[in-house]
Amino acid sequence: MAKTNKTVVKVDDVTVRFAGDSGDGIQLTGKQFTRTTALIGNELSTFPDFPAEIRAPAGTTYGVSGFQIHFGSHPIYTPGDKVDVLVAMNPAALKVNLKYLKPNAIIIVNVDNFTERNLRLAGYTQNPLEDGSLKGYQVYPVQITELTRKALEELELSQKEKDRCKNFFALGVVYWLYSRPLEPTIEWIQKKFAKRPELAKANILALKAGRNFAESTELFASHYKVEPAKIKPGIYRNITGNEALSLGIIVAGRKAGLDIFVGSYPITPASDILHELSIHKNFGVKTFQAEDEIAAIGAALGASFAGNLGVTATSGPGMALKTEFMNLAVMTELPLVVFDVQRAGPSTGMPTKTEQADLLFAMYGRPGESPVPIVAPRSPSDCFYAAYEAARVAIQFMTPVIVLSDLYLANGAEPWLIPDLETLPPISKNLAQTDEDYLPYQRDPQTLARKWALPGTPGLEHRIGGLEKEENTGNVSYDPDNHEKMVKLRAEKIERVRDILTEPEIDGPDEGELLILSWGSTYGTIVTAVKELRDEGKDVSHYHLRWLNPLPRNLEYYIRNFNNVLIPEVNLGHLSRIIRDRYLVDAIPFNRVKGQPLMVQELKETIDQILAR
Amino acid sequence: MAKTNKTVVKVDDVTVRFAGDSGDGIQLTGKQFTRTTALIGNELSTFPDFPAEIRAPAGTTYGVSGFQIHFGSHPIYTPGDKVDVLVAMNPAALKVNLKYLKPNAIIIVNVDNFTERNLRLAGYTQNPLEDGSLKGYQVYPVQITELTRKALEELELSQKEKDRCKNFFALGVVYWLYSRPLEPTIEWIQKKFAKRPELAKANILALKAGRNFAESTELFASHYKVEPAKIKPGIYRNITGNEALSLGIIVAGRKAGLDIFVGSYPITPASDILHELSIHKNFGVKTFQAEDEIAAIGAALGASFAGNLGVTATSGPGMALKTEFMNLAVMTELPLVVFDVQRAGPSTGMPTKTEQADLLFAMYGRPGESPVPIVAPRSPSDCFYAAYEAARVAIQFMTPVIVLSDLYLANGAEPWLIPDLETLPPISKNLAQTDEDYLPYQRDPQTLARKWALPGTPGLEHRIGGLEKEENTGNVSYDPDNHEKMVKLRAEKIERVRDILTEPEIDGPDEGELLILSWGSTYGTIVTAVKELRDEGKDVSHYHLRWLNPLPRNLEYYIRNFNNVLIPEVNLGHLSRIIRDRYLVDAIPFNRVKGQPLMVQELKETIDQILAR
Amino acid sequence: MATQPSNTIPVKIRKQDFSSDQEVRWCPGCGDYAILATLKRVLPDLGIPREKYVFVSGIGCSSRFPYYMNTYGIHSIHGRAPTIATGIRLANPELSVWIITGDGDGLSIGGNHLIHIMRRNVNVNIILFNNEIYGLTKGQYSPTSPKGQVTKSSPYGSIDNPFNPIKVALASGATFVARTVDRDTKHMAEVFRQAAQHKGVSFVEVYQNCVIFNDGAFREVTDPQEKWEHALYLEHGKPLVFGKEKKKGLKLTGFHLEVVELEDPEQTDGILVHDQFNPDTAYATLLAELTDKPDMPIPLGIFRSIETETYEEAFFRQIEEVKKMKGEGDLKQLMLTGDTWKVD
Amino acid sequence: MATQPSNTIPVKIRKQDFSSDQEVRWCPGCGDYAILATLKRVLPDLGIPREKYVFVSGIGCSSRFPYYMNTYGIHSIHGRAPTIATGIRLANPELSVWIITGDGDGLSIGGNHLIHIMRRNVNVNIILFNNEIYGLTKGQYSPTSPKGQVTKSSPYGSIDNPFNPIKVALASGATFVARTVDRDTKHMAEVFRQAAQHKGVSFVEVYQNCVIFNDGAFREVTDPQEKWEHALYLEHGKPLVFGKEKKKGLKLTGFHLEVVELEDPEQTDGILVHDQFNPDTAYATLLAELTDKPDMPIPLGIFRSIETETYEEAFFRQIEEVKKMKGEGDLKQLMLTGDTWKVD
């Protein structure tokens, strides 16, 4: 980003990070910036960085809240590896976020907060604004507090209320810096504070003051312009992964003509699914906060037995607790959708950090032979489709299905072209009818699914349970051959799920030097890296798995077509193990287990190394 | 077994199965036969076949109790695929057990019980003794009830009491048939019924009557002799897998100078471990029957924190429930021994049938990166050593260890040369001392184990938990690099377990056409099959894994040395997956999932087919 | 939506209609048989069609029960029946849901779900077969086994204080709490009937004899001779009297119940009168505690029966309220919530 | 082996000795601070050396407690602290074990372990931080939240009936049951002291204010103005009186408590006298139930305190008995049990 004198510099894409105390309104500021940016037609992706503590004391490093947005005039798939602009509302925010900055990045700080006390709280012994430690950056110290207060001088508000407006001042500065209009935010403020017009006024004044300050001050020599992207026409909304999972399951219920029964127990980062769904009781959605995760899945399974679609949402520790019930669901062959929003483990681990290390658990984490379909969304909005598909498979194959989302997707957000619901594939239920000769474990010859006989239907009375069942009748059976047969039938049924799934397509040439094979939330990073590499003329293709079980048919074809297969994952190599086992290919694992998404740069370097071999 | 006129025929090995109602004293009869057989120096292996019901109505097929013994003049490793002699005390026992018989097998039936009622209860429409359906066998109908009554005519006992002696009559018959002495049983009876001499007398009379009857009747044209085997000198006892696990852990506790704390919750087929251990409270063994499996492992882990060796024993459904606590054990790095006595699953499955389908669960069945050492005993007596080694690894590496036994080992029994306890490797504890600069997560450079600081020790106060820990200090840390480092350290520590383990040796040539790779309770079947094949001049080697995690170093060497690797398992191919993943070798799975141990014959046929390719 | 099992349709079902085709496989002489037979006898009178019954159990001898009922049923996993039952009731509140559990299943591994379903007042009927032992796993002590009991896992005697299931139910807020015994099928039938008719959660403890592992545990209240001296039959509005000739009564002094001898069984002045509708649980708790005292009679019958809103009523009421407030959900609308913008 | 935390050694420890080097990270204003400070103040007086304390918690804001104590500690997994605590006590009964739990941790996911540890009378001290909300997961209703409460997971109001933790503890057989409140640190200190000195399980419910998600939930008993009208301080042997001028008292009629106005606070005839040693739980249950009634005062203090054999006493007694009976175990002998035979 070259500098000219108050000129407009065009850039292709930018990453901005707002950071401050939890009380500074950082998330709100970020969301406003996102909204405006979306409205003017940029592509974008965002990620909030919440502190682990609920409300840490002001000024501490562990109380810093952050919000990152990556936007551009071309497709954007990640919230950005590194940051072009950091807005740091206090020393702690600066300290915590320095590591994310690109060389020569812009840092806008609220100097008013660089008091001795705040510096000490942040663990600084010297003022970084003065000790030269920020040499490699463009530092803009702004008296944000002072200037905000001045702008609001005339208003009859308390100091505290005025100070709360300073985030809008900061936002105004950044709006000017990236040539964004104020109107969308002004409108939003007016709506939001409709009942307190003096607050609306204050916030608007602060916003404008920030913009004006940036425009008129000597401080900023130039500002930037990011042209609108070529975006598919339609109606868009911003959506997080957890919102999308919730929406997806609601739509699936409606499409299938089933009530959704959500049995859940709060846990980070899955709780918001329960929160979201419990709002929509007028959509045939029933929510039940259970006493624990065992009860949550138990109630969901009971509801499925009685004719609702049972759903449960959790994360690692909760998944662990559901293990026994998962097996009952496999044995009773009832539909059930299990959202596992992965976080860094094992055990309590780092509840506010992301990871992909539940894949092998989803695959093999049940005593006995217990196959379960697994689907993994690749982006926040893709969670919608993953949830929908999971429900479809659960119902049509009478099976529990695990959806492997993660914290990065759950909290991350991106604009989403709202789909036409008519285009979603239908979901058919295989309900038993009164007049049939119903046998609980008689199977559909195609799918191998048994029929769903709903309590309340005369003539279909039957008993199911966790003991091995006799083929067709479902009676308890200890017969050796029957057991083997049932074990194999249960496995084969899950293989047949493949028949209704769309195979992923390869991105790039069908054959060549290097295939990157991936799953889940690493998608954005990999797509970005591959695109950049291909722009550099490198021979790289990318195949992204959506269903981890069963694996798609065309996967083997592609694997065989490449000299190398690289598998990037945020774990110690889960998909790698599965691929090595299934295809006996010496896949190269690329693993980072830091509670963070993969970085585009790091991945690109690795790929370059492989290609250079 | 050719027939001569009352002559003695020498045979190398024989399989006998006693079968009758639960009330018929079948298990006791089998145990007496076993004891006598051991005393006269045969090699042997036994397996009881309990009915699933506690006490099913007399005469029903599902109430049949069985006891099988395989003995010989050469090493015996399994209770026998198929049976040479069946003693069937009623029609149900005959019906249920016919499928286990070799062609031309001997069937001794108690004809007195082949009443119309009993035939009907067993589901016979015709009397099988009369309808020619037993043509392929040597059927000996004996009026066991009548003859027993007659033998006891003089005694002042109730009819019921007299009838209870009929199992000893049957035993007498079989003793004669296989030229076994009566004395050991007579002595046992005298001791057992010391307080009721009239019962002792009755049982001895019945036993003798049976023997005399067999000797004098025309019925049996010949009888058999099985020469003593060449057995290593020493003191022997018969031991089941569950007894051996219990003993092993008691001895480990003593060797380590630690009390054993057993937190457990009853479940088939693991309950007997709790029962056995709760008897030995004078051996520094504490037992606690918890409210569920979660509490069981929780209490065990708490006890480990406080300085006992925590132990818990369970089976599939219980293992499922322990998942979350396993992860806490991994994170807190405390010693813990977990006995998983596998049974047929998934879910409640077939609780009284065996299976090996928890291996992948033991390996990968925890959310997050959560490595745990896994050891699997290969025979009932080997359970002793497996338990001991598990304790040693748990203590020396400060880690939970899973012992994968199964129902077949748990209930099966074999003679065991009682070892000299001095020869067992020592178990060293790495206790922190008051005067050190203790850091809870500082590691031994060799083993990477942290030190164990026992509550009550002044100066070592510290806090641990499930959140990610900072290296060395153990303080809570959300640092990305620290997390990755800890994830890798935990993994590396388990790899280092390898350093103190003895590598298994290959049985057979170092290289060649076919390597059979196996683990756990299939050992006996495979050894038998391999021995027989090698006797036939076939080129087969066998490598039996003891530790499934970490895998031994020499394994890869052997795998590479053979053209084919066959992996027989009682599951759908768990070890196969692991081996394929690790060594990219196209191992051939041999899987039977029938709730039964593998059969020697079937395995031999498969091997022959592979060799013939 | 009705949140009660409908019992308006007059159906003619007989006892034997409730027998499934599965052979009953409890030990000969097990108390479970009597409970099964009694329940089959009671159900036809409730006026609920057979297809509306769902029996849900955990694991244990007792938990095999659903297999023997020709209704809908789930033989689930150990201790978790209440969770499944809750899901069933909330999926379809027109079903009559029965939970069959044991002292191990319900009070050991399943204790938490049990107290939570009672707290919520979910409209199910819970029948807890209390044999004071783990039957299916062949005889270990349970959370109701008396201290000192020698079992497979307590070879030197159990050291656990037992739960008093009635007290636990009362403290959890159960709105119907009763006890009966396998040998008194008439009493059992009446208790089951009342439980079924109760709106809200019904908790019934049934003393059940395990002939194999704990024979005679309840001899005091089943032995034809002894039982009159030990069984205290609770009847609402009637004085608390017992004994062969009803010549013993319970008197309240402060918070203490004591046994007094009556001259004349008709003269029961001063004897406490049973009040199963007492809204406070303290009274029922006092009765429940009698069981733990060696010299006091053992109450059988209904300890408590009160009516309050059920979980289902509140659950579906709230759904209706939201629908009224927001209208029947419109998917298109929902897709458009939050900030939206149009790109042309 | 002593089954009690030894308190014979005279140790001089100060409050600050109990502070670990970890920064306390609760929200500013959280009630947890007061509880932490109070406990640190009480411990030095108990005469137990610092290294003998173990704090065990589950997961929740409250469960971070052990990190702040410079003693041994485990911050375990959600709801399971009682299981670990039991293992610790049985491994080393000389340790003083404290369970720190929340209303979610202890009564939702951990309810079963909680009632079982109380049933067994394991000699631990349980401090349940009841803020009637899930704090750590950012504000969902808990099993103690009042019906109707609007939270993140109950946007239209919770439909669950809450538990009364005191009733649950009493029914489980807890031998020491008390309640205190974060704002009254003097009362809290005294209750903690009594709990620590009690032999057997001690259950203390602490009303704790969550400033962020449930501020003011206990205003009735913490507001300097209001509290006199609502808080009923229980003192053994003293009449149950409350009110700013102690001019209200509780009278028992049958099983019913009612509030009566006193002319003269000294004239308390007819007012029920508190008896914390009442062996029956019915009395304490009656007191506990006051909390659920809108017009009645909220008792604070010790509801019940009785002494019986602890689990550890029975546990180690039995081990000693077996040793006496069989002698100290001889491994060689053990190896030779069952049938043995010699092969030469």
Ligand SMILES: Cc1ncc(C[n+]2csc(CCOP(=O)(O)OP(=O)(O)O)c2C)c(N)n1
């Ligand atoms: C998770 C799990 N743990 C343990 C078991 C083993 N188990 C089955 S039933 C049972 C206890 C049965 O006791 P109870 O509930 O009293 O029923 P009863 O057999 O006495 O009728 C146990 C421990 C199991 N099936 N699943």
Ligand SMILES: Cc1ncc(C[n+]2csc(CCOP(=O)(O)OP(=O)(O)O)c2C)c(N)n1
């Ligand atoms: C198995 C499991 N489920 C869920 C969670 C998420 N979780 C952590 S604390 C908590 C509830 C906390 O509430 P409470 O016990 O009342 O403690 P508070 O934060 O209010 O002090 C929940 C649901 C978890 N950590 N583990």
Ligand code: SF4
């Ligand atoms: S073991 Fe006991 S409870 Fe179980 S079926 Fe037999 S008698 Fe009944």
Ligand code: SF4
């Ligand atoms: S969220 Fe509530 S309970 Fe948790 S620390 Fe903050 S104020 Fe305390």
Ligand SMILES: [Mg+2]
């Ligand atoms: Mg029972």
Ligand SMILES: [Mg+2]
């Ligand atoms: Mg709370």
